[in-house]
Amino acid sequence: MSFTDKLSAAWxxxxxxxCVGLDPDLSRLPAELQSQPDAILAFCRAIVDATADLxxxxxxxxxxxxxxxxxxxxxxxxxxxRSRYPQVPLVLDAKRGDIGATAEQYAREAxxxxxxxxxxxNPYMGSDSIAPYxxxxxxxxxxxxxxxxxxxxxxxxxxxxxVPLYQHxxxxxxxxxxxxxxxxxVVGATFPEELAQVRAIVADMPLLVPGIGAQxxxxxxxxxxxxDSVGAGMMINSSRAILYAQAxxxxxxxxxxxxxxxxxxxxxxxxxxP
Amino acid sequence: MSFTDKLSAAWxxxxxxxCVGLDPDLSRLPAELQSQPDAILAFCRAIVDATADLxxxxxxxxxxxxxxxxxxxxxxxxxxxRSRYPQVPLVLDAKRGDIGATAEQYAREAxxxxxxxxxxxNPYMGSDSIAPYxxxxxxxxxxxxxxxxxxxxxxxxxxxxxVPLYQHxxxxxxxxxxxxxxxxxVVGATFPEELAQVRAIVADMPLLVPGIGAQxxxxxxxxxxxxDSVGAGMMINSSRAILYAQAxxxxxxxxxxxxxxxxxxxxxxxxxxP
Numbered sequence: 001m002s003f004t005d006k007l008s009a010a011w012x013x014x015x016x017x018x019c020v021g022l023d024p025d026l027s028r029l030p031a032e033l034q035s036q037p038d039a040i041l042a043f044c045r046a047i048v049d050a051t052a053d054l055x056x057x058x059x060x061x062x063x064x065x066x067x068x069x070x071x072x073x074x075x076x077x078x079x080x081x082r083s084r085y086p087q088v089p090l091v092l093d094a095k096r097g098d099i100g101a102t103a104e105q106y107a108r109e110a111x112x113x114x115x116x117x118x119x120x121x122n123p124y125m126g127s128d129s130i131a132p133y134x135x136x137x138x139x140x141x142x143x144x145x146x147x148x149x150x151x152x153x154x155x156x157x158x159x160x161x162x163v164p165l166y167q168h169x170x171x172x173x174x175x176x177x178x179x180x181x182x183x184x185x186v187v188g189a190t191f192p193e194e195l196a197q198v199r200a201i202v203a204d205m206p207l208l209v210p211g212i213g214a215q216x217x218x219x220x221x222x223x224x225x226x227x228d229s230v231g232a233g234m235m236i237n238s239s240r241a242i243l244y245a246q247a248x249x250x251x252x253x254x255x256x257x258x259x260x261x262x263x264x265x266x267x268x269x270x271x272x273x274p
Numbered sequence: 275m276s277f278t279d280k281l282s283a284a285w286x287x288x289x290x291x292x293c294v295g296l297d298p299d300l301s302r303l304p305a306e307l308q309s310q311p312d313a314i315l316a317f318c319r320a321i322v323d324a325t326a327d328l329x330x331x332x333x334x335x336x337x338x339x340x341x342x343x344x345x346x347x348x349x350x351x352x353x354x355x356r357s358r359y360p361q362v363p364l365v366l367d368a369k370r371g372d373i374g375a376t377a378e379q380y381a382r383e384a385x386x387x388x389x390x391x392x393x394x395x396n397p398y399m400g401s402d403s404i405a406p407y408x409x410x411x412x413x414x415x416x417x418x419x420x421x422x423x424x425x426x427x428x429x430x431x432x433x434x435x436x437v438p439l440y441q442h443x444x445x446x447x448x449x450x451x452x453x454x455x456x457x458x459x460v461v462g463a464t465f466p467e468e469l470a471q472v473r474a475i476v477a478d479m480p481l482l483v484p485g486i487g488a489q490x491x492x493x494x495x496x497x498x499x500x501x502d503s504v505g506a507g508m509m510i511n512s513s514r515a516i517l518y519a520q521a522x523x524x525x526x527x528x529x530x531x532x533x534x535x536x537x538x539x540x541x542x543x544x545x546x547x548p
Contacts, residue, residue: 023376063372063379069387071345095372097396098337099423102297105337113343122371124398124418126425144398149373151400158442160432165439168432 003117003140004181006089007206010056011232013087017223017272018265019208020051021093021239022060022077026068028244030253040065041073043253045080047243050254051261052085057235059091059208078114089117091208091235095144097122103132111136118142120186120208123169130177140182140206145169145198148188148211167197174202184208187226189217189236196225204228206235213241213264223271231273238264277391277414278455280363281480284330285506287361291497291546292539293482294325295367295513296334296351300342302518304527314339315347317527319354321517324528325535326359331509333365333482352388363391365482365509369418371396377406385410392416394460394482397443404451414456414480419443419472422462422485441471448476458482461500463491463510470499478502480509487515487538497545505547512538 001009011017024040033039048058058081065074081090092114096106110119110133118140121130133141146156146166156166166187173183187198189211198207207226211217219236226234242264245256275283285291298314307313322332332355339348355364366388370380384393384407392414395404407415420430420440430440440461447457461472463485472481481500485491493510500508516538519530 025375061372061376061379063370063376063383066345067379067382067387069345069349071340071343075343095396096337096369097371097398097418098335098369099421101299102335102337105335105341108341109337113341122369122396122398124371124396124429125421125423126428126430128423128425130425144371147373147399149399149402151402151404154400154446155398155439155443156400158434158439160434160439165429165432165434169429172428 002138002181003089004206006117007056007235008232010087010089014053014056015269016054016056016265017232017234017236017268018055018261019057019059019091019235019237020047020055020242020261021210021237022047022058023239023243024064038073038076040068040070041076044077046254047257048077048081048085050258051242052088054258054261054265055088057089057091059093059235059237059239061093061239075114078116082115090115091142092116092119095120095122097125097129099125100128100132103129107132107136111139118184120144123172127177134177134180134182137180137182140184142184142186142206142208143169143173143177145173145185146187146191146194148190148217152188166194167201170198170201174205178205186210189222192218192221192225195222199226199228199233204233206233208235208237210237212236213238219264219267220271223268227272236268276412276455277363278480280391281330281509282506284361284363288327288330289543290328290330290539291506291508291510291542292329292535293331293333293365293509293511294321294329294516294535295484295511296321296332297513297517298338312347312350314342314344315350318351320528321531322351322355322359324532325516326362328532328535328539329362331363331365332359333367333509333511333513335367335513349388352390356389364389365416366390366393369394369396371399371403373399374402374406377403381406381410385413392458394418397446401451408451408454408456411454411456414458416458416460416480416482417443417447417451419447419459420461420465420468422464422491426462440468441475444472444475448479452479460484463496466492466495466499469496473500473502473507478507480507482509482511484511486510487512493538493541494545497542501546510542
């Protein structure tokens with residue numbers, strides 16, 4: 001099954017556009033976990049178990065594992081997600097970008113080693129830096145387009161023939177790179193009108209949309225701007241707001257994460273067109 | 275000592291602008307090494323020993339290690355280079371690019387875990403994706419500008435106000451991001467006239483220049499175009515042409531690598547202005 005088919009099935013079966021981002025910051029983990037040798041694995045596994053029926057995708061961020069020399073824990077986590085929740089696509093957030101021979105190695109890292117269904121990639125080095133990922137026909141490459149961070153405008157908003165660079169990237173991916181339906185785009189929720197412009201360019205291509213939750217993006221505006229022709233089309237990501245949810249009386253961290261994930265999924269669904 | 279000071283000292287003490295890229299492809303290693311459990315470490319260590327007096331920098335490419343689950347070998351290699359050849363700057367080629375909180379983790383990966391003097395980074399996500407690396411005051415961030423691969427033109431050559439995007443990146447880094455003299459740029463050797471234009475924009479900022487050797491860039495044109503005001507200013511990288519040099523009679527792989535590295539260093543020096 002292709003990545004996009006798996007994702008479409010998850011949108012339906014999970015009734016969710018929520019992507020749960022797994023960015024395990026050791027300093028923010030519950031005290032009882034911090035002393036464990038595999039703390040970030042235990043933490044992420046608990047979050048996964050608490051949210052799996054609410055998520056259309058899981059998105060581990062590799063940097064948090066790499067900084068701690070914990071690639072082995074990321075491998076275990078990915079294996080756990082794939083075996084326990086095979087219906088939920090696994091997106092490795094790595095934002096790789098390099099020449100073809102090197103991209104082949106990064107593709108092996110993402111798809112063979114971690115078994116990801118899709119990986120985020122950076123478009124700056126152009127088509128041959130993306131092509132090796134697309135050789136893995138059942139996997140996806142989700143290309144950075146318009147990012148939700150403050151500096152995102154530095155390059156992405158530069159005007160090329162009167163049109164911002166990110167729209168050129170959207171067009172390039174839609175018209176040239178996405179020959180086999182394997183591509184998606186990263187478009188931040190912090191700019192709903194730009195999300196709408198990207199959606200108009202790329203038809204029903206899947207979008208990974210960070211920026212709600214801790215980054216402040218508006219859910220109603222995001223759903224209105226980014227939905228595809230059947231009212232799906234997005235993995236709307238929340239990481240920190242779910243992972244580090246403030247526990248209420250009687251909740252542990254996982255229950256708090258579940259509560260926020262449920263609220264977020266439902267808030268998204270409220271605004272979806274039937 | 276800052277990265278740029280260490281690099282300037284290496285240009286002098288080594289009489290070299292040659293950067294030796296360490297991209298250990300398991301399938302291309304000598305047969306006698308392939309069966310070893312730490313084959314790529316053993317291979318890279320032999321290359322390092324054979325070329326250390328000829329190099330102004332070593333540049334391991336992390337993708338080759340990550341694809342093989344060999345981060346431990348990369349750690350050992352970096353430790354070996356730092357302890358045995360402390361005069362030769364260590365540049366981790368990782369081309370990272372992500373939002374600030376994530377970039378902090380990547381900076382820890384590069385600088386704390388691997389002890390790199392500098393890391394390559396991608397500019398697409400803008401200033402706050404670069405800032406965390408610059409918090410490490412004695413380290414460098416080498417920003418992708420004009421890359422040597424075929425698809426490099428897809429984005430980098432788009433015209434913004436009549437000027438190609440890569441020149442905007444050069445100007446952005448020179449004028450805004452390089453506040454503490456910690457930045458460098460990646461500019462491919464395959465486009466000497468563009469290298470000259472970048473040099474004109476960034477004054478004496480260090481340039482990492484891939485694309486000679488296996489990628490076909492011309493050494494004379496590269497030196498003429500990219501030298502700084504004192505006839506240095508570049509880490510001219512060669513990876514595959516050195517690592518996989520064809521052995522001549524009586525040579526092992528390391529001797530062949532040394533011969534090609536020596537020829538390359540000397541060819542570069544021939545064209546340098548005194």
